[in-house]
Amino acid sequence: MEKVKERKRRNTKQKAIIYQVVLESKDHPTAEKVYERAKKELPSISLGTVYRVLKELSSEGKVREIIVDKQSHFEGRTDFHHHFICRECGRIEDVETPLCRYTCKKIEDKGYVVEDIEYKFYGLCKRCAQKLGREDR
CATH class of the missing domain: 1.10.10.10 (Winged helix-like DNA-binding domain superfamily/Winged helix DNA-binding domain)
Known part of the structure:
Protein backbone atom coordinates (compact mmCIF):
# COMPACT_ATOMS: atom_id res chain seq x y z
CA MET A 1 0.00 0.00 0.00
CA GLY A 76 -1.33 28.51 -10.50
CA ARG A 77 -1.89 31.46 -8.22
CA THR A 78 -2.59 30.11 -4.73
CA ASP A 79 -2.20 33.28 -2.67
CA PHE A 80 -5.12 35.13 -1.06
CA HIS A 81 -7.28 36.67 -3.78
CA HIS A 82 -10.76 36.49 -5.27
CA HIS A 83 -12.40 36.31 -8.68
CA PHE A 84 -14.72 38.28 -10.90
CA ILE A 85 -16.74 36.19 -13.35
CA CYS A 86 -18.33 37.85 -16.37
CA ARG A 87 -21.86 36.57 -16.95
CA GLU A 88 -21.66 37.51 -20.63
CA CYS A 89 -18.35 36.03 -21.86
CA GLY A 90 -17.42 33.76 -18.93
CA ARG A 91 -14.06 35.41 -18.40
CA ILE A 92 -12.57 34.93 -14.92
CA GLU A 93 -10.32 37.68 -13.57
CA ASP A 94 -8.32 37.91 -10.36
CA VAL A 95 -9.52 40.52 -7.86
CA GLU A 96 -7.60 42.13 -5.00
CA THR A 97 -9.70 43.71 -2.29
CA PRO A 98 -8.58 44.82 1.19
CA LEU A 99 -12.16 44.51 2.47
CA CYS A 100 -11.92 40.72 2.26
CA ARG A 101 -8.69 40.72 4.30
CA TYR A 102 -10.37 42.98 6.87
CA THR A 103 -13.36 40.61 7.13
CA CYS A 104 -11.05 37.61 7.56
CA LYS A 105 -9.13 39.39 10.34
CA LYS A 106 -12.38 40.20 12.18
CA ILE A 107 -13.41 36.54 12.08
CA GLU A 108 -9.98 35.36 13.26
CA ASP A 109 -10.08 37.90 16.10
CA LYS A 110 -13.09 35.97 17.43
CA GLY A 111 -11.01 32.81 17.70
CA TYR A 112 -11.91 31.12 14.41
CA VAL A 113 -9.17 29.58 12.28
CA VAL A 114 -9.77 30.55 8.67
CA GLU A 115 -8.14 28.09 6.28
CA ASP A 116 -9.51 29.36 2.99
CA ILE A 117 -11.82 32.03 1.66
CA GLU A 118 -13.44 32.23 -1.72
CA TYR A 119 -15.34 35.27 -2.88
CA LYS A 120 -16.74 35.35 -6.40
CA PHE A 121 -18.06 38.54 -7.90
CA TYR A 122 -20.43 38.19 -10.87
CA GLY A 123 -21.34 40.80 -13.44
CA LEU A 124 -20.03 42.17 -16.72
CA CYS A 125 -16.34 42.56 -17.49
CA LYS A 126 -15.21 45.90 -18.88
CA ARG A 127 -15.28 44.70 -22.51
CA CYS A 128 -18.77 43.20 -22.27
CA ALA A 129 -20.12 46.23 -20.41
CA GLN A 130 -18.82 48.50 -23.18
CA LYS A 131 -20.16 46.20 -25.88
CA LEU A 132 -23.61 46.19 -24.24
CA GLY A 133 -23.52 49.93 -23.48
CA ARG A 134 -23.59 49.39 -19.70
CA GLU A 135 -20.26 50.95 -18.62
CA ASP A 136 -21.74 53.42 -16.15
CA ARG A 137 -24.50 52.45 -13.82
Whole structure:
Protein backbone atom coordinates (compact mmCIF):
# COMPACT_ATOMS: atom_id res chain seq x y z
CA MET A 1 0.00 0.00 0.00
CA GLU A 2 2.85 2.39 0.78
CA LYS A 3 4.28 1.96 -2.76
CA VAL A 4 0.93 2.96 -4.26
CA LYS A 5 0.97 6.20 -2.24
CA GLU A 6 4.56 6.88 -3.30
CA ARG A 7 3.73 6.27 -6.95
CA LYS A 8 0.74 8.60 -6.72
CA ARG A 9 2.85 11.52 -5.49
CA ARG A 10 5.88 11.11 -7.73
CA ASN A 11 6.82 13.82 -10.17
CA THR A 12 6.35 12.71 -13.75
CA LYS A 13 6.90 14.42 -17.06
CA GLN A 14 3.12 14.62 -17.47
CA LYS A 15 2.74 16.27 -14.07
CA ALA A 16 5.51 18.78 -14.81
CA ILE A 17 3.96 19.74 -18.16
CA ILE A 18 0.44 20.06 -16.73
CA TYR A 19 1.74 22.17 -13.85
CA GLN A 20 3.67 24.40 -16.26
CA VAL A 21 0.59 24.83 -18.46
CA VAL A 22 -1.48 25.97 -15.47
CA LEU A 23 1.27 28.32 -14.22
CA GLU A 24 1.59 29.95 -17.64
CA SER A 25 -2.18 30.32 -18.14
CA LYS A 26 -3.76 33.65 -17.30
CA ASP A 27 -7.29 32.61 -18.27
CA HIS A 28 -8.17 30.09 -15.50
CA PRO A 29 -8.47 27.14 -17.91
CA THR A 30 -10.71 24.11 -17.56
CA ALA A 31 -9.16 20.63 -17.52
CA GLU A 32 -10.07 20.30 -21.20
CA LYS A 33 -8.16 23.50 -22.05
CA VAL A 34 -5.17 22.30 -19.99
CA TYR A 35 -5.34 19.02 -21.93
CA GLU A 36 -5.34 20.84 -25.30
CA ARG A 37 -2.31 22.91 -24.27
CA ALA A 38 -0.41 20.00 -22.69
CA LYS A 39 -1.04 17.83 -25.77
CA LYS A 40 1.07 20.27 -27.85
CA GLU A 41 4.03 19.47 -25.61
CA LEU A 42 3.22 15.79 -25.01
CA PRO A 43 0.95 14.35 -27.75
CA SER A 44 0.50 11.00 -25.97
CA ILE A 45 -1.06 12.53 -22.83
CA SER A 46 -4.65 11.52 -22.05
CA LEU A 47 -7.50 13.62 -20.72
CA GLY A 48 -7.80 11.18 -17.80
CA THR A 49 -4.19 11.86 -16.85
CA VAL A 50 -4.83 15.60 -16.95
CA TYR A 51 -7.84 15.25 -14.63
CA ARG A 52 -5.91 13.00 -12.22
CA VAL A 53 -2.84 15.26 -12.13
CA LEU A 54 -4.90 18.45 -11.68
CA LYS A 55 -6.67 16.83 -8.72
CA GLU A 56 -3.29 15.82 -7.29
CA LEU A 57 -1.76 19.29 -7.81
CA SER A 58 -4.82 20.85 -6.21
CA SER A 59 -4.64 18.57 -3.16
CA GLU A 60 -0.93 19.39 -2.83
CA GLY A 61 -1.77 23.12 -2.83
CA LYS A 62 0.23 23.82 -5.98
CA VAL A 63 -2.78 24.89 -8.04
CA ARG A 64 -6.17 26.25 -7.07
CA GLU A 65 -9.46 24.90 -8.36
CA ILE A 66 -12.22 27.45 -8.91
CA ILE A 67 -15.70 26.11 -9.55
CA VAL A 68 -17.98 28.29 -11.64
CA ASP A 69 -21.38 26.96 -12.72
CA LYS A 70 -20.35 23.41 -11.74
CA GLN A 71 -17.29 23.65 -14.04
CA SER A 72 -13.77 23.41 -12.59
CA HIS A 73 -11.17 25.97 -13.66
CA PHE A 74 -7.55 25.97 -12.52
CA GLU A 75 -4.89 28.56 -11.75
CA GLY A 76 -1.33 28.51 -10.50
CA ARG A 77 -1.89 31.46 -8.22
CA THR A 78 -2.59 30.11 -4.73
CA ASP A 79 -2.20 33.28 -2.67
CA PHE A 80 -5.12 35.13 -1.06
CA HIS A 81 -7.28 36.67 -3.78
CA HIS A 82 -10.76 36.49 -5.27
CA HIS A 83 -12.40 36.31 -8.68
CA PHE A 84 -14.72 38.28 -10.90
CA ILE A 85 -16.74 36.19 -13.35
CA CYS A 86 -18.33 37.85 -16.37
CA ARG A 87 -21.86 36.57 -16.95
CA GLU A 88 -21.66 37.51 -20.63
CA CYS A 89 -18.35 36.03 -21.86
CA GLY A 90 -17.42 33.76 -18.93
CA ARG A 91 -14.06 35.41 -18.40
CA ILE A 92 -12.57 34.93 -14.92
CA GLU A 93 -10.32 37.68 -13.57
CA ASP A 94 -8.32 37.91 -10.36
CA VAL A 95 -9.52 40.52 -7.86
CA GLU A 96 -7.60 42.13 -5.00
CA THR A 97 -9.70 43.71 -2.29
CA PRO A 98 -8.58 44.82 1.19
CA LEU A 99 -12.16 44.51 2.47
CA CYS A 100 -11.92 40.72 2.26
CA ARG A 101 -8.69 40.72 4.30
CA TYR A 102 -10.37 42.98 6.87
CA THR A 103 -13.36 40.61 7.13
CA CYS A 104 -11.05 37.61 7.56
CA LYS A 105 -9.13 39.39 10.34
CA LYS A 106 -12.38 40.20 12.18
CA ILE A 107 -13.41 36.54 12.08
CA GLU A 108 -9.98 35.36 13.26
CA ASP A 109 -10.08 37.90 16.10
CA LYS A 110 -13.09 35.97 17.43
CA GLY A 111 -11.01 32.81 17.70
CA TYR A 112 -11.91 31.12 14.41
CA VAL A 113 -9.17 29.58 12.28
CA VAL A 114 -9.77 30.55 8.67
CA GLU A 115 -8.14 28.09 6.28
CA ASP A 116 -9.51 29.36 2.99
CA ILE A 117 -11.82 32.03 1.66
CA GLU A 118 -13.44 32.23 -1.72
CA TYR A 119 -15.34 35.27 -2.88
CA LYS A 120 -16.74 35.35 -6.40
CA PHE A 121 -18.06 38.54 -7.90
CA TYR A 122 -20.43 38.19 -10.87
CA GLY A 123 -21.34 40.80 -13.44
CA LEU A 124 -20.03 42.17 -16.72
CA CYS A 125 -16.34 42.56 -17.49
CA LYS A 126 -15.21 45.90 -18.88
CA ARG A 127 -15.28 44.70 -22.51
CA CYS A 128 -18.77 43.20 -22.27
CA ALA A 129 -20.12 46.23 -20.41
CA GLN A 130 -18.82 48.50 -23.18
CA LYS A 131 -20.16 46.20 -25.88
CA LEU A 132 -23.61 46.19 -24.24
CA GLY A 133 -23.52 49.93 -23.48
CA ARG A 134 -23.59 49.39 -19.70
CA GLU A 135 -20.26 50.95 -18.62
CA ASP A 136 -21.74 53.42 -16.15
CA ARG A 137 -24.50 52.45 -13.82
